[in-house]
Amino acid sequence: MKEDSSYAEETKSRKSCGTPAKTSALLFLDVLCTYFEEEQILDKEQIKLFRKQWMAEKM
Known part of the structure; x- marks a missing residue:
């Protein structure tokens, strides 16, 4: 699976909660979100x- 650089950077830079x-x-x-992007279910803005x-909602 290819890695989207924007999500990868966000994940790497995120501090533990x-x-x-x-x-x-x-x-x-x-x-x-990676699944939605890879399968083209949602575009980047969505x-x-x-x-x-x-x-x-969750946090």
């Missing part, structure tokens, strides 16, 4: 919106 549940949720979000909404 402190709790395993939050870390797991962020990892799941990264995987889900993924950004999805990510913002997820963060607002």
Whole structure:
């Protein structure tokens, strides 16, 4: 699977949130967004919106 540099950099630069549940949720979000992009389910703008909404609801 090819790695999108913007998501890779965001993931590498992200500091640990402190709790395993939050870390797991962020990892799941990264995987889900990568899947959406790879399968061309959502475009980059839709993924950004999805990510913002997820963060607002879950964190």
